[in-house]
Amino acid sequence: MAVQSRVIIVGGGIVGVSILYHLAKAGEKDAILLERxxxxxxxxxxxxxxxxxxxxxxxxxxxxxxxxxxxDGLAEEVGQEVGSHVVGGFFLAxxxxxxxxFKHLAGKxxxxxxxxxxxxxxxxxxxxxxxxxxxxxxxxxxxEEGHVDPxxxxxxxxxxxxxxxxxxxxxxxxEGIARLPSGHWRLTSGEETFECEIVVNCAGFWADEIARMxxxxxxxxxxxxxxxxxxxxxxxxxxxxxxxxxRDCDSQFYLRQEGQGLLLGPWERDCRRAWNETDGRAPLxxxxxxxxxxxxxxxxxxxxxxxxVPDLKTAGIKRGVNGAISFSPDGRPMIGPMPHVPGFFVAxxxxxGIAQGGGIGLAMSxxxxxxxxxxxxxxxxxxxxxxxTTREFxxxxxxxxxxxxxxxxxxxxxxxxxxxxxxxxxxxxxxLAQGAVMGQAFGWERPLWFAPEGVKPADKPSFRRPxxxxxxxxxxxxxxxxxGLSDMSSYCKFRLSGPxxxxxxxxxxxxxxxxxxxxxxxxxMLNDRGGxxxxxxxxxxxxxxxxxxxxxxxxxxxxRWMEEHVGDFDVRVENVTDRYAAIGIAGPxxxxxxxxxxxSAFSDFPFMSSKMVEVGGVRCKAAxxxxxxxxxxxxxxxxxxxxxxxxxxxxxxxxxxxxxxxxRAMGMLRLEKGYRSWGADMTTEVTPHAAGLERFxxxxxxxxxxxxxxxxRSAPPERRLVTLEVDPVAPPCWGTEPVLKDDALIGHVTxxxxxxxxxxxxxxxxxxxxxxxxxxxxxxxILLQSYKATVxxxxxxxxxxxxxxx
Numbered sequence: 001m002a003v004q005s006r007v008i009i010v011g012g013g014i015v016g017v018s019i020l021y022h023l024a025k026a027g028e029k030d031a032i033l034l035e036r037x038x039x040x041x042x043x044x045x046x047x048x049x050x051x052x053x054x055x056x057x058x059x060x061x062x063x064x065x066x067x068x069x070x071x072d073g074l075a076e077e078v079g080q081e082v083g084s085h086v087v088g089g090f091f092l093a094x095x096x097x098x099x100x101x102f103k104h105l106a107g108k109x110x111x112x113x114x115x116x117x118x119x120x121x122x123x124x125x126x127x128x129x130x131x132x133x134x135x136x137x138x139x140x141x142x143x144e145e146g147h148v149d150p151x152x153x154x155x156x157x158x159x160x161x162x163x164x165x166x167x168x169x170x171x172x173x174x175e176g177i178a179r180l181p182s183g184h185w186r187l188t189s190g191e192e193t194f195e196c197e198i199v200v201n202c203a204g205f206w207a208d209e210i211a212r213m214x215x216x217x218x219x220x221x222x223x224x225x226x227x228x229x230x231x232x233x234x235x236x237x238x239x240x241x242x243x244x245x246x247r248d249c250d251s252q253f254y255l256r257q258e259g260q261g262l263l264l265g266p267w268e269r270d271c272r273r274a275w276n277e278t279d280g281r282a283p284l285x286x287x288x289x290x291x292x293x294x295x296x297x298x299x300x301x302x303x304x305x306x307x308x309v310p311d312l313k314t315a316g317i318k319r320g321v322n323g324a325i326s327f328s329p330d331g332r333p334m335i336g337p338m339p340h341v342p343g344f345f346v347a348x349x350x351x352x353g354i355a356q357g358g359g360i361g362l363a364m365s366x367x368x369x370x371x372x373x374x375x376x377x378x379x380x381x382x383x384x385x386x387x388x389t390t391r392e393f394x395x396x397x398x399x400x401x402x403x404x405x406x407x408x409x410x411x412x413x414x415x416x417x418x419x420x421x422x423x424x425x426x427x428x429x430x431x432l433a434q435g436a437v438m439g440q441a442f443g444w445e446r447p448l449w450f451a452p453e454g455v456k457p458a459d460k461p462s463f464r465r466p467x468x469x470x471x472x473x474x475x476x477x478x479x480x481x482x483x484g485l486s487d488m489s490s491y492c493k494f495r496l497s498g499p500x501x502x503x504x505x506x507x508x509x510x511x512x513x514x515x516x517x518x519x520x521x522x523x524x525m526l527n528d529r530g531g532x533x534x535x536x537x538x539x540x541x542x543x544x545x546x547x548x549x550x551x552x553x554x555x556x557x558x559x560r561w562m563e564e565h566v567g568d569f570d571v572r573v574e575n576v577t578d579r580y581a582a583i584g585i586a587g588p589x590x591x592x593x594x595x596x597x598x599x600s601a602f603s604d605f606p607f608m609s610s611k612m613v614e615v616g617g618v619r620c621k622a623a624x625x626x627x628x629x630x631x632x633x634x635x636x637x638x639x640x641x642x643x644x645x646x647x648x649x650x651x652x653x654x655x656x657x658x659x660x661x662x663x664r665a666m667g668m669l670r671l672e673k674g675y676r677s678w679g680a681d682m683t684t685e686v687t688p689h690a691a692g693l694e695r696f697x698x699x700x701x702x703x704x705x706x707x708x709x710x711x712x713r714s715a716p717p718e719r720r721l722v723t724l725e726v727d728p729v730a731p732p733c734w735g736t737e738p739v740l741k742d743d744a745l746i747g748h749v750t751x752x753x754x755x756x757x758x759x760x761x762x763x764x765x766x767x768x769x770x771x772x773x774x775x776x777x778x779x780x781x782i783l784l785q786s787y788k789a790t791v792x793x794x795x796x797x798x799x800x801x802x803x804x805x806x
Contacts, residue, residue: 002186002193005167006030007368009200010174010187010210013044014154014354015347016202017168018361019368021157024164026365031166032196034189036173037287040154042204043353045288046323047150048227048265050245050254051355052089053142054105056409058112058736058748059375060332063359065114068144070358074156078163082148082156087257089145089245090124092308093137098250100463101408102140103783108736110781111748117141118784127244130235130309145245147256150354157361173284174203177213185214185343198368200345201338204326205274205282207348216341218334219385219394220349221327222274222282223402224291226298227265229258231316236260249406251304261318262309266301267405273395274324280395282324291322327351329389329397329418331405334382335364339560346382351405372527376683383556388443393421410461411734412448412664414439425489425581426643432457434660437468441552441663444490449662450475463783464731468664469754475665476756480630482657483587485649486666488634489642491582492555494536494562495574497545504569505538505546508562508704510688510697517542520608520623524688524696525561526705530712531684532691534558535676537625539610547621549582549634551678565704581642583649586632588803589656594622594633596652602633607805616648627666629673629797631806668753671762673804674723674794680735680751681721681764690717692794719747720772722791726752726761726780730787733763738781739789746771749780758796763789 007023009016012035020033035041053065072084093099102118109116119141121133158168176188177199187194201218203210208218236243237260246255253266273280274291295302306312328334328349333356338344347364350356363373378384396417407413424445432438435451437459449468451457460467475484496505505513509523517540525533534557536550550558555577562573585594594602594615601613602622610623618641626632637645650658667677676682676691688694689712697709726733733752738745747767755762763780771778776791798804 002195003032005032005194005196007032007198007200008185008187008194008196009033009202011035011042011202011204012039012168012170013042013202013204014040014150014157014357015350015360016200017154017157017161018357019200019202019347019364020166020168021161021164022361022365023368024161024166026369028365028369029165032194033166033168034172034174034187034194035168035170036284038170039158039168040151041287043323043325044150044154046290046321047354048254048263049083049147049150049354050256051148052145052245053114054091054116057379058108059377060356060380061109061114062112062375063363064355065144066362067355067358068146071148071153074153074160078156078159080156080159082152084146084148084153085242086144086146087242087244088141088143089247090119090128091140091142092124092246092248092250093139094135094250096137097408099137100783104463104734106140106784107738107781110745111736111738115143128246129239130243130311131246132308132310147245148354153354174210177210179214183343198343198345200347200364200368202347204348205286205324206284207326207346209281211338211346214341214344216338218346218348218382219329219389219391221394221398222280222324223327223398224272224274224322225265225325226268226294226320226322227263228320229263229318230261230312231318232260233262233311233315235311236262247406248304248308251301251308252404252406253301253305255305255309261315262312264305264312266298266305267403268297269300269403270297271399271402272297280391291324293320293322295320325351327398327402329385329394331401333360333380334385335360335377336367336381336383337560337564339383339556340563342564372529372531372684376685378557378679378683381557383560384442384553386443386556388421388423390421393418410463412459413461414459419445423578425487426639427487427646430643430646431487431660436660436662439663441490442555444552446490446552447487447660447662449664450660463734472662472664472668473754473756475659475661476669478657478659479587479628479661479665480757481587482659483585483589483593483653484628484659484661485653486584486661488582488584489639490552491577492550492552492558492575493577493580493582494548494559495545495576496548496571497574498571499544500569500571501544501546504566504571506701506703507569508565509536509538510703510705510709511538512698512701513538513546514540516540518610520610520625522696524693525558526688526703526709527684528705528708530687530705530708532682532686532688533561533684534678535682537623539623554678579639580636581639583635583642583645584627584632585635585649586626586628586630588631590631590633593649593653593656593658596655597648616645616652618645618648620645626804627675628669629675629795630803668756671723671751671753671764672755672758672795672797674796676721676764677751686721686766687712687717689713690719691721716769718769719766720769721750722765722767722772723794723796724763724765724778724780724789725792726763726789727787728761730761730780731782732761733780733782737763739765739767740779740781740786741771741776746778755796760796762796765789
C-alpha cells in the first residue's frame, strides 16, 4: 500500500532538509523527505561551509543573511552543535573598479538594513595579520560572514524538522514518478510506493534525472571544484583568536581558518566538468565520494594565494577536497514551480548551497504553502530558463562563469558564450550591419543600442556613465524629433481562445477586458496579497480570441500563472511569441511614415485600438500603443514577413527621420512618462496603489487580488513608488541605491536613467508614504556619495499626453 503524504521532497542535502524544516515549522505535518543514501551524500558533505550575505541581488542577500542567523541560533533550538562560526569577513580589492563595486554594494546593503563597510588595507591587516596587503586598494567588511560545518548544520535542521513533525526516509532512491488520474503523483523506490500532491526536486547532481521522470528537464552542469586544508600553522596557532573570512575577488579565491590551519579555495581557470565520460551525469551509485586530486589545475590560483598569505609557502597540506558542485547557466539557484508541470517544484543548481540553504528553505516553504514567497524572487525562478537552455548552452555558459566567480558585477553585464543557441529574428543581420550591440533576454538576441559609424559596437560596462550612455541618448532624442524603429519581437505574446477566454482574462487581470473587437486594455496580474505578478496588454482580436503582450523576461512566469488559474474555465492559453515578429514605430513622424506605406490607414486610428493593415505590402496587426510616450504603433506580423516589413520601413523612413532604437533607449524613455518596468518597479512586493497603477484596477468586476486592492483604496500603503529628479552631476541609479531623508533611510531606488527629452536625471524610488509628496527634498546615496533628489509628479514629459494621443 502506498505511503500517502501531501509533500514529498526528493534529496537530503542542506536545501532539501531546510525546506522540510521550514514546512514542518510552519505547521505542515504531512511532508516526507526521501534520500537515496544518507543525508548530505551529494555536494553538502564536502562543501567548504562558507556563509555570507554578499550578492548582487538584494533579496538573495536578505535570504543569505537569514541563513547566517538561522544557523547561528540552531544549536540552541535543537540541542546539538552545528559548528557555526560568525567571524566576519573581508572582500579584497586590488583595483579602483573593484572598490567602485564595493561602494555600489554598500549602498544596496544599507538599503536592506545590512552592515557592509569599506575598509583600508591597514584595517584589513589589523584584523588579519597574516595578509600581505601591499597591492590592495582596500576592501569591504561584512560582520556576518562566517562558516559552518555543513554536515552538522544539515543534521541540526533534520532534528528540527523531526521535532516539528517532518519525516525523513534514508536509503530510498526514487526510480520513477508518474502522474495519477487525480493529478497527484506516484513515486516508486524498489518495492515501495509513495503518493503525494506536491513533489519538490532537491536532487542536486541528479536534479535533471528527476525532472526527466515527469517529462521536463533542467539545465544543470556538474563541475569539479577543489580546495585545500593545511596542517596546523605556527602563525595561526600564535594568534589566539579566529581569523576572519577572506575573499580575494580579483584573484578569484576564498580563504578561512580551519582548526589551526587554513582552508583555501581558488576558482579554477581550467575548469572541468564532473563525470565527463558520462556526459556530465552523476552515477546513481555516487555517495560520499571525491574525485582524484588535480593540483596542476590550481597552480595559478595557489600562486595568488601564496602571494596574499606568504606563510602558506611553508605550510603542509593536511587534505585536499575535489568534489562536484552543480551550476545553473547563470550561476544562480533555480527554484519554484516548474512551468507546465503542476505540483512539481524545483530547488537546485546551488553554487552557494550552504550560504543559501536556510533562506531558500524559508522561501520555498512559503511558495509551497501560500502559493508565493514573501520576497520577490523572479531572478531565481526556474521559469527564467526555457527550451533554448540546452545542455550544450548550459555547459558553455558554466565554463565561462566558473573561473570568474567573483567578477565585478557591473549593471547590465552580458555573457559571451552560448550565443549560437539563442533565437534571432529575420532582421538580426540587418541590425548588426547598422551597429547593433546585442543583448540576451529569455533566449532571444535583441539590440541594446546602436554604435554609430566609427564607434566600436561593444559594451564597456561601468557603475558610472558607460560607453553607450551618450549613444543611447542620441537614439532617444532623434526619435523624439523624427521617429524610431525598435525590434520588439522578443516580447512575450499569448493567444487566448475558447468559450471562457474573456471571463478567464477578467478573472486573472485587474482591468476590464475589451468587449469589442479591435480594442486594447492594459491589465495587471495580481496575487492574493495584491502584489504585481505581471502586466500585459489585452487586445480583443475578434472571434472570441484575445491577444496579450507582456515583458520578455516574464514569458514563462506569465504563462505559468495563467495556466495555474485556468481551473474550470474553458480556455486555451497559447504562447505564440516565436510565431510573430513585432516592430515598434514611435515619434512625431510615425503616422506620416506609416501612412506613406499603407494608403493612409493610420490617419483615423484611436489610441489603445488595433486593426489589420497592409504596410509596405506586408499584412500586419497594428496596435496603437507606445512604451516611449510618443505617438506610436506596434506592428505584428508572421515572423517570416518581418524582413520585408523592415526593408519597407527603412526605405521610406529616410524621408521621415527614422532612426534605430535599442532596448536601453526604450528603458530610459519610459521613465519620463512614469511607466513602470516589470521585475524592477513592478514585483510581487509592490501593489497597484503603491505603484500608482490603481487606475488599471476595475471596481466593477471580481479578479484575483481585488480584496487587497480595495483595502488599499481606504488604507494607503506604507511605501510608494515615486519619480525622483536627481542632481544632474550624479552617476546613474541602477537600482537598490538608498534614499534618505535627514540622513535616515526611507527607501531605495528601483530603477533609473536619463530623461533625454526633459534633460533630467531620473530615478524611481520606493519610499515611505510620508515622504512621497511632490516637492519633498531627499537624498539618494550613489557609490557612497549623497546627491539631492526631489519628488516630482508624473509624467515628467508631455504631462497632458498631447503627443501620445495626437
